[in-house]
Amino acid sequence: MPKVECNHCHLSFDDEIMIKENDLRFCCNGCQNVHHILKSDGLESFYEKLGNKKIAPPLEISNNDLDKFDSQNFLDNYTTFTKDGFLQIDLILEGIHCAACVWLNEKVLYDTKGVFEANINFTTNKAKIIFNPEVIKLSQIILKIRSIGYNAYAYDSSIADIEANKAKQDYFIRMMVAVVCTMNIMMLSVAKYTGFFTGMSNEVKQMIHFAEFILTTPVLFFSGWVFYKGAYFGLKNKIVSMDLAVSTGATLTYTYSMAVLFHITRGESYFDSVAMIITFVLVGKYLEVIGKKSAVDTLDKIKSTIPLEATVIKNGEKKVLALNSVKVGDIIEIKTGEKVAVDGKITFGSASFDESSLTGESLPVYKKEGDNVYSGTINLDSLVHFEVTKDFKNSTFSSIVTLLEDSLNSKPKIQSLANKISRKFSATILTIAFITFLVWYFLGLDLGFYFDGINQFERSFMVAVSVIIIACPCALALATPMASLVGISQLAKKSLLFKEAKFIETIANATTVIFDKTGTLTKGELSIVNATYFDKNEKNLSLLFSLVDSSNHPISQSIKKYLQENITYQKLFLENIKNIEAKGLSASFEDLEILGGNIELLKEFGIEFEFTTNNSLYIFAINKKVVAIFELEDDIKDDAKELIDYLKKEQVEVIMLTGDNKYVASKVANNLKIEKFYSSQTPTSKANYIKELKNSGKIVVMVGDGVNDSVALASSDVSIAMGNSADVSLSVSDIVLLNSKLKALKDAFVISKKTYKHIKQNLIFSLVYNAVTIPLAMLGYVIPLFAALSMSLSSLIVILNSLRIKKGLK
Structure with missing residues (x-):
């Protein structure tokens, strides 16, 4: 029976089972329906982008579950409101095979009325969609995705963690295969290079070459698959990445060694170099993963302390409900030793609570009727009931985790410069390597010490490969994010919540810090x-x-x-x-x-x-x-003087703005030796003063609490709110001091400055490393093996230097 290709998915099937339509053939009704949808929507160019690639036929999915996507419970759990009042949801798309699939889904969604944004990550298949719920329902968006042969379900961070662990395990297996094979290749190399000096028959030499070929092949094509995959996705997105440089250098060396093995050309094989290149770089990348893991351990610990359920009292009966089912106004019972699941106000009983997970304060806090309790804290000694004031999604602990996750994904401004350099780095290196090969080959250069005794083509080829391998865009790309991750994790340990990592850079370069008085420099306990x-x-x-x-x-x-x-x-x-x-x-x-x-x-x-x-x-x-x-x-906080003295020592200007009268203001300012202060300030006058400072070129940090500080906080370059601030102040602030201690604010400056210093060290090292090693490789003083080792070590140095941020922090 002849095979016929489906005009949609390009898979081949028996002719008799195909659905015939004029000159078109479809393997199923799904492919036929999708083809008509694309044609009617003017999206037939999808097939041009798809080319000859094959995709799976459209998924056969029942639409009986669409109602759940519009249920209030589902929307509460998986959607958030944007600043403009629209809904945002993260979806995982099933059935994505290539860039054409991404283009098609984005195009269809953007052309859908009511959808304002649809961005799909090709690597993770995660789609960020923003839509107007008054114009289109979420179920209609899901149905639209399904109508073109794909499926979508809500992104769940726990599922993402499982997938991340699988990826890490896969990385480890590939690395171990590379290490085991390379160790055996090294033993064969000892015999080969010993025979090179003492004499070895061609038959024995050929056997060693063949054994190295057998051991190198899985290293390159199994362990090294991650580099080929990275290079492929990079090229699909028009990016020349470090993965392309590594895979290109290793493949060229492997191909040349194959030619020597099968007598296509004369010379020495370099299978050992191929294996070691892949192994060294793979070990470096695995250490990078381990380094990042240690940096986000703080976030994992925080997430692990969130309770999963709560005991709700309704009509005199107690029921254990999942947190997503707990609503504002419900009465929750908390027994001794249990963790508070959501924020609330005590309605019955009194108890001491351990709030160290939020504030870092080890002493218990006594709470009675009318007092607020916060999610993530622990009831130490008595049974209490409290009324829920915030659902799980908006509770203190959940908000902290969300903000921490966002901050770990954000980028300081200095990273944009590094990204621009590293983006073009690999393409530049490949060009330099090609020019190096031409110069060496056609000019007959013989400058290198390591390439004596081999023919001109082989010499030129190996020098070019060394140039490709030794260049390290990964060290440059790691310089900022690695240090930022370590810095953010250390700040979190100090009860400092940075909403974005970019504020590390701003804090480090701040010229002026403005303080409110009551509740900020003073205890606020009048x-x-x-x-x-x-x-x-x-x-x-x-x-x-x-x-x-x-x-x-x-x-x-x-x-x-x-x-x-x-x-x-x-x-x-x-x-x-x-x-x-x-x-x-x-x-x-x-x-x-x-x-x-x-x-x-x-x-x-x-x-x-x-x-x-x-x-x-x-x-x-x-x-x-x-x-x-x-x-x-109002007494001055015990650690206020230490903070003010530190800022002055760092040449940071300190100013106090307060709504209090001049007598009270002068008393506090004199005790803390603050030379510049202004009393009887309104929220508007505070904000205007900050704007004047910014217009004069100052980088201004505002520290305050209370509703009256919200305007001033919003006007500064970086706004810092105390943990006991009013909700509106917390919402406009960039940094939150969870324990309201000024010692933590000093830590914010110390860690931010240290992190920024290490970012600059990493960038300088990366640039100097490449400036020194690339010319050496071009001159022929580095063999591919040493180039791979050098490149991996450069990345490792960046990682270890970033981890040094932890050193000396108490």
Whole structure:
């Protein structure tokens, strides 16, 4: 029975089973349907891009499961909202075989109404898709992908980890095959080179050549397959990579040795060099993988502590539910020794919690009814119930893991320069190697020490191969990401959450650091040193309590705590509560106008009042009459002086901006020896001041907490928020101090500067290495074996230098 090729997948089948349509033949209904879809959508150029390559027929998939993609539970688990309010999802595409498949899926998705972005990674088959849920459903996107013969399912990091471990195991097996074969080749080489000097018959020499050929073949084509694969994918994407340089050098040497073995040409075989080239480079790449693994161990440890389920109390019954099923408002029970699964507020009981996984603080933190508990912390001593305030996806621990993963994938600015150089590096080296061969061969050069006694072609050929092998774009490509990975992991250990690795470079080059005062340089735990009441009745005190209870500002919270311990009150429902920037709050109750804040607030509402103090001041007024005055004192953080002294030593300008009065501001500034400070600042004035500094060429870092700092944080080059900051401050910040300790902020500068220093060392070493070794290879002073060893060592030096970032860090 004659075989006929399918016009879609290009696979051959018996003619009688083919579906005939005019001059076209299809192996199945799937191929026929896909062909018509491509034709109707004007995508027939897919076949031009596919060429003669064969692909699998379209996957036969039931569409009965489409409803699950639109369920709220699925969307909550696998999608996120972009800044523009659209949905983003990561999908794994099944059935991708080549670049043409990637092009087809991207083209179809981009042409689909409601889809704004569709980027597919050819190597991982991972697709990032952004779409408007009001225009198109996710199920419709999945159906569109399936209609052209592919399948898609949601990306799951746990599945990705399994695949990564499989890839690592595969790498190890290939490396061990190379090592075992190369060790045997080396023993044969000892005999061959001994015979070269002492005399050896051609028959014995031929046997050794043949044995080396047998052992080298699996090294090149099994162990070295990773280089061929990398070179292939690189060329498909129009990139000349290091893999192409290695595979080209090894293949040329192997081919030449084959010609010698089978008497096509005269000379010496270099099978041993081929095996050692592949083995040395493979060992170097495996060490690179191990180095990266050690750098991300911190992230793995964090992820491993996340609980998988929680005990939910509903209608008096307890049920153990998966975290994805836990919703805001549910009541969770946590027993002694259990980990908190999601963020919440205690509704019953009290207990001590170990928060070291979040803050690094080893001392337990006592929590009672009304206090917040955070995911990833451990209940140490008593049973408690708490109401869920954030679902698992948005909980503290989950957010930290997500941000850490994003930071490990991000790149500092300096890496763009290295990427531009390494991108063109391999192509340049291949060109130099070809020119070197021509010069040596046609000019009859004989400059090298190692190539005596061989013919001119062989000499020229081996010099060119040495040039290809010794050049090391991988050291250049590793210089920045390896150091960044180590730096990010060390920062995470210090309870520092960098949202992107690029901020390492910015912190290292910062010229100015601006501090907020309350809660940043000071503890934010204000104590009442004096309370004066002018009209102390229960209603006035209840109004006062209700007003401070509506604010998260440290002064309001301190007064609230003081009132709870010292007066009798009832909580009232206030209306028209407004936050007056850097001044205080206004509200109303029935026919009463209520004010609480500083003297500037009173002036704004036309109340004349004078009061002089060196402490922070909170004035409470009803209907323009002052009812109570509170003087508060805030202690400076124990590690603030150490941080300020360190920054000054590093020639970094320190400035304090605060909304407090000049007396309080000057007291803190004098104690910390901060020469430049500005008091009575509004959020807008803080932001404008930062913009002025940036316009003058300064690289500005802003450190703050609280809602009033959010505008200033967003205006700086790098914004740093304390871990106890308001949610809005955390959302606009680039770096989060999880334990709110200024010692951690000093660590941020120390580690960032050290990491940036090592990045520059790596880049300088890589450039100097190539500048020195390539000319030596061109002059014939390096054989391919030493070239491979040298290249691997250069990569190893970059990795070890990056790991030195850990040295000296406590």
